[in-house]
Amino acid sequence: MDILNSLFTNLYDWLAATIHSLLAGLGLTKDAESAIVAAIMGLIVVTVILLWMVLMVLILIWLERKNAARVQDRVGPNRVGPWGLLQPVADTVKMFIKEDIIPTNADKLVHTLAPIVTMAPAVLAFAVIPWGKGMFPADLNIGVLWVVAVGSIGTLGIFMAGYGSNNKFSLLGGMRGVAQAVSYEIPQVLTIVTIVLMTGTMSLVKIVESQGGWGGLQWYIFAFPVGPIAFVVFYLSSLAEVNRTPFDIPEGESEIVAGHHTEYSGMKWGLFYLAEYFNFFLVCCLGAILFFGGWQGPGFLPGYVWFILKVYFLIWVGMWIRMTWPRFRVDQLMGFAWKVLVPIALLNILLAGLRFDLFSLLRMMGLIS
């Protein structure tokens, strides 16, 4: 089992050693050589993670459409490939070949930059996610705060899209979208403070490692009552951050056409779509790391398999919510964030500070370390 667990770390070490030996013949200085090896290995890691994420998003698109279909008592895509599995590929090809229409009098530069500004933070946040034991690109000691801060850059992309389209609906949708994203960021960040309180560090890797007790099942969601409350508030505010139903007023088709991406076609729209799925996957990864123990789990499966299972469980719950709940009105939306979620999150911090949770109780009674 240890061999499977450290499969990818061993692969990494072997590759690094191979590149070292390839460069040894060139006679460079010691640190120049290790810098070049680090750069090449870094590029490989980044590329692998990006390709993996693209694969995950393709699977997510298929999963969402099949799920929606089954909930609505129909079949879903089943023409393109077995069970419609190649449908996302067909969608991607379609996005590449569609014409890119920029409306007259639109600010061309802002219109083109908006999808890039929306997509870049989603990619950047994956730099700190640990996929398994020792499988992370970087272990920053500001880990959680990095994800939160970088995610807050994405809201600017929404605004740029709304403004750069020279369209009343887009502008309105863009401003509403920014107001919503900004309002739901506070409860999300406050619940993360609760987890940091219980762990004593902001590093994602250390947060996962601290959930290793009880044979890999000492997850923070079991730390009643602080854990579940924090998880519910975190999950709801994350769904609102990603603009998923029931919080998708900025892009609801019956409300405001398509909100900030009304005037986008072809690959630019494809990038917005991709960014939305990247962000959804990211918040489910974050939820799995903070509340469900990341890659920790009983020993019969390797760590990274547990992680993927937990992330897909959270994704499935998110899709289930999307298929069944009706959409919030825009005034209900803001009221819910500031009047309900923020006070609950603040109270939760008080409880966590007073050590009013199950783990601290057991620790006081001497049952766990």
Add this chain to the structure above:
Amino acid sequence: MLDRYGIIALFALMAVIFPAIPLLLSWVIHPKKPNQSKLSTYECGLEFEDFPEHVQEVWVQFRVQYYIFALIFVVFAIEVVFLYPWAVAYNALGLFALVEMFIFLGILFVALAYAWRKNLLEWV
């Protein structure tokens, strides 16, 4: 220190390049046939270009509501920035740290309550 942030710099580079590649590829491939109705913005019924020039400026009636929400967000974001080092150092400090932080949070909760009472959290 450098090794960790080296990867971050690479990620930042790829974060800008990765969206740009499909855009470039698509720009090479897709047809470019603009015409009048394609280039007009999405409107129901009335033709935007039929109006006189000075009315054509896109302007949404800006409500001060948007600004208030952004303002409350700035205040709470600064509060959150103080919460994080406190949360990390909490294990080593005593009960007095909790009391101090709760005075801080209490004062900001008063700010939220003020906005609530003045009906500023409504989105009319």
Add this chain to the structure above:
Amino acid sequence: MTADLFLINVAFYVVGAIALVGALIAVTAQNILRAALGLIVSFIGVAGVYFVLEAEFLGVVQILIYVGAIAVLILFAVMLTRGLMRGTGSAYNTQWMGAAFIALILFLLLGVVALGTRWNVVPRQVGDDVIPQIGTELMTTYLLPFEARSLLLLAVLVGAIVIARE
């Protein structure tokens, strides 16, 4: 110079260039919204400078507060005034030559002072776990400014709400 130091220098020049280009766009753009976006690029450049100087917590706070919160505030404020403004004027007024001259003098003065002073280099290394230290210091040495900060934020919020409602 070792490879590490070389890379750090390169990184510093890159983020400095980003900050400067952003500031230039912010000052010279005719369209006020593009100027605001240039300012945001400058904020990101400054955050990069903090990262290069190994003040990573400060860099992240810069991104979260400035790019995440204050940039949104500025953009909303720009949209608020756009309705009142008809037509975009030039970004320069008639006195720009005098202003540029004075700015150049100030820059030379600051440069001479910064390069000529013998800075008192503190021998203590900060180390890796600076964040718990920040937390502890906030609660002990800097407690009064910390609590005063919350009163300041309360005053800011109440004042801005009163002004905005009129």
